[in-house]
Amino acid sequence: MPFLAxxxxxxxxxxxxxxxxxxxxxQASFAATDLQQQADLLQAREQSLQMRLNQLxxxxxIALKAQRMGMVLPTSPAVLDLRxxxxxxHPAPANRLDLLHLLPPPPPKPPAYDVQAGxxxxxxxxxxxxxxxxxxxxxxxxxxxxxxxxxxxxGTGTKGHTRHKHAGHDGHTTHQQPSGR
Amino acid sequence: xxTTTPRGRSGRPPAPRNxxxxxxxxxxxxxxxxxxxQLRLRAGFVFIALVLSFFGARLVQLxxxxxxxxxxxAASTGGTVTVALPAERGDILDRNGRPLxxxxxxxxxxxxxxxxxxxxxxxARFLSKRLHIDYFATLSAxxxxxxxxxxxxxxxxxxxxxxxxxAATSAGYKGLATRNDPLRSYxxxxxxxxxxxxxxxxGPLAGLELTFNKMLAGTDGSETxxxxxxxxxxxxxxxxxxxxxxxxxxxxxxxxxxxxxxxRVLRQAVLGARADSGFAIVMDRRSGEILSLADYPTYDAxxxxxSPAKDRNSxxxxxxxxxxxxxKVLTLSGLIDAGKVTDRTKLLVPGELPSxxxxxxxxxxxxxxxxxxxxxxxxxxxxxxxxxxxxxxxGQLRHYLTEFGLGQRTDIGVNGETPGLLPSTAQWDxxxxxxIAFGQSVSVNGxxxxxxxxxxxxxxxxxxxxxxxxxxxxxxxxxxxxxxTTRHRVVSKNAAHQMTQMMERVVDPDVGVAPQAQVPxxxxxxxxxxxxxxxxxxxxxxGEYTVSFAGFAPADNPRFTxxxxxxxxxxxxxxxxxxxxxxxxxxxxxxRRYGVAPDGEKPSHLxxxx
Numbered sequence: 001m002p003f004l005a006x007x008x009x010x011x012x013x014x015x016x017x018x019x020x021x022x023x024x025x026x027q028a029s030f031a032a033t034d035l036q037q038q039a040d041l042l043q044a045r046e047q048s049l050q051m052r053l054n055q056l057x058x059x060x061x062i063a064l065k066a067q068r069m070g071m072v073l074p075t076s077p078a079v080l081d082l083r084x085x086x087x088x089x090h091p092a093p094a095n096r097l098d099l100l101h102l103l104p105p106p107p108p109k110p111p112a113y114d115v116q117a118g119x120x121x122x123x124x125x126x127x128x129x130x131x132x133x134x135x136x137x138x139x140x141x142x143x144x145x146x147x148x149x150x151x152x153x154x155g156t157g158t159k160g161h162t163r164h165k166h167a168g169h170d171g172h173t174t175h176q177q178p179s180g181r
Numbered sequence: 182x183x184t185t186t187p188r189g190r191s192g193r194p195p196a197p198r199n200x201x202x203x204x205x206x207x208x209x210x211x212x213x214x215x216x217x218x219q220l221r222l223r224a225g226f227v228f229i230a231l232v233l234s235f236f237g238a239r240l241v242q243l244x245x246x247x248x249x250x251x252x253x254x255a256a257s258t259g260g261t262v263t264v265a266l267p268a269e270r271g272d273i274l275d276r277n278g279r280p281l282x283x284x285x286x287x288x289x290x291x292x293x294x295x296x297x298x299x300x301x302x303x304x305a306r307f308l309s310k311r312l313h314i315d316y317f318a319t320l321s322a323x324x325x326x327x328x329x330x331x332x333x334x335x336x337x338x339x340x341x342x343x344x345x346x347x348a349a350t351s352a353g354y355k356g357l358a359t360r361n362d363p364l365r366s367y368x369x370x371x372x373x374x375x376x377x378x379x380x381x382x383x384g385p386l387a388g389l390e391l392t393f394n395k396m397l398a399g400t401d402g403s404e405t406x407x408x409x410x411x412x413x414x415x416x417x418x419x420x421x422x423x424x425x426x427x428x429x430x431x432x433x434x435x436x437x438x439x440x441x442x443x444x445r446v447l448r449q450a451v452l453g454a455r456a457d458s459g460f461a462i463v464m465d466r467r468s469g470e471i472l473s474l475a476d477y478p479t480y481d482a483x484x485x486x487x488s489p490a491k492d493r494n495s496x497x498x499x500x501x502x503x504x505x506x507x508x509k510v511l512t513l514s515g516l517i518d519a520g521k522v523t524d525r526t527k528l529l530v531p532g533e534l535p536s537x538x539x540x541x542x543x544x545x546x547x548x549x550x551x552x553x554x555x556x557x558x559x560x561x562x563x564x565x566x567x568x569x570x571x572x573x574x575x576g577q578l579r580h581y582l583t584e585f586g587l588g589q590r591t592d593i594g595v596n597g598e599t600p601g602l603l604p605s606t607a608q609w610d611x612x613x614x615x616x617i618a619f620g621q622s623v624s625v626n627g628x629x630x631x632x633x634x635x636x637x638x639x640x641x642x643x644x645x646x647x648x649x650x651x652x653x654x655x656x657x658x659x660x661x662x663x664x665x666t667t668r669h670r671v672v673s674k675n676a677a678h679q680m681t682q683m684m685e686r687v688v689d690p691d692v693g694v695a696p697q698a699q700v701p702x703x704x705x706x707x708x709x710x711x712x713x714x715x716x717x718x719x720x721x722x723x724g725e726y727t728v729s730f731a732g733f734a735p736a737d738n739p740r741f742t743x744x745x746x747x748x749x750x751x752x753x754x755x756x757x758x759x760x761x762x763x764x765x766x767x768x769x770x771x772x773r774r775y776g777v778a779p780d781g782e783k784p785s786h787l788x789x790x791x
Contacts, residue, residue: 041343045340047285047338047339047340050283051285054283058368059372059438063445076702077769079779088780088781089703089778100446101448
């Protein structure tokens, strides 16, 4: 009976097809969940790499690295005119006075330390000298923390350390220099 | 019937009986295989009814008798899930598109203390090392007694959080999970922090983040769909999606690198003078765009709690102060514009000038001096300025100062901006005018005065300052930005030119008071300011000073206006010695960064005496 055969084949084929279709849909759903998770993960990774890039591009960290290599931002700009080959402005090498303190000063010491260091009541009467000394130590200390330890990490320890110590002193001198208006 | 018909025709009528047995014979054969049709139908119906009644009974059982049980069972194994689709918060960008505030997909790590308590110390060590969090806080979170939920870490970058929790799970620790927790990152820490502001746990708390929150935040969406076992989405199941609308990025006019440099130079200037605070502003002369607005003290926007709240707003914008001698630039250029004086007007400047019941002094003791107007600016003489300003018609000075933008908010988009204080016409008298002429008894905010000085740099046309590129709407519905910039003429081009030449004398080493403000190779025009300051405690001048320097370069075709203000220096410095060097550094960095070549111009040699 060909009719019966055709009908039953259709029925069986339909059922099996539907089953397969359903299975493949399920499979696709699993795959979609997996891929979505993977996509989320990759996106998160991309974002954290972007974050890292932004941190590396932070002008502060670039400047810290550059200063560790001994670079100083010059304060005397000069321009080379490519058409005439002339140098405009006053090119001058950067000096220690140009050194920028990149790191904030260390937090103030608790007053107890000052008493031990000798900053007693006598110090307050002679305001000028007392203030000057405090300032000098502060400037020196900030120079040390700013550049000493990274220099050591680089392996050029002693040299970098001493040079920056000088820089700290000089930087401080600039603060004292201006006294008129 | 074809076989029977011929038979009927041949003779005998067809006998019905004859046919029947034949049919019956065939029917009998069929019945033996399938039975009678009626019977078959009936049996079939009975069978179907039987099956259907089973279905019906089961339906009543499921829907009627045990409905509640199955509903809870379905809910516990999946059912529909609603997922929030968080809108990504718009970035805050500098003028070159580099992020000052950046949105990152973040997660919170949460724990179920019931499950984590057993191995808490080891797990706490594991987590504190990987997530860089405090060991003891973690330990107490993992061992909480009263709850099955504890925060371990919040706002962790998603990649890190997922990696750490996966690692913990595979190492045998149970009870950790991650949840969505949007993260705002400030890659530059303190750079422009006082402007940008920061985000709290639930929303923005300060700065541009707060002002432009509506635009930055966007709208969260949600998605509801059916899930089966293992949280897999059921294909073709019901689902509704409300898409999220991401926030819009805010483009500021700030130049990240210049802002950083300005902040470092400012910090050095403030600390070097042992001062309380300070700010510095760099403004593009032509467009009025603020390239840098630095405040000190400042804070790290990625860790705002570490700094006191008073360090977190922009003092330049929110705290009014008396500008002092910088304001002489406005007074005298208005006077030139009014046609009362010129840069060469000869003035006799006495050692002191009575003003009502008070006496005006200069910062240096002198007898009667023969100064030109240029000399008054170069030497910053209060007496000379007050004397000259008496040439103004009544109400004229106030009109000029209003045109320069004093007493009105700049509306650049900073929350809590002070409009400053320009005394009303009713309060205005001769004594007050004498003091206002040299910048006391009138208060301003930093950007106001920078924009006023920029007016001179810009040939007498005031360009409204702006902090936002394009346009943006603040929380109060105000539209701000470079698209809204307005320009209007305040003083004539000639008056501005004369004032520029006079200001060039200020940095002259021989006749001026601020040679430290020079930028090698360029001609700088500027003005110092050393103002008595109203103290925080008593509402009086308490011996503290506000020192400042405002100027622009290159003087004949200015590119930038820079304004540096330092509050309460304790090293005895004035505007020239404290503000000048900082001005010089910031200006030279800006000129170099923007490739402004020196044009070989020579500084003015206007006579300062006669």
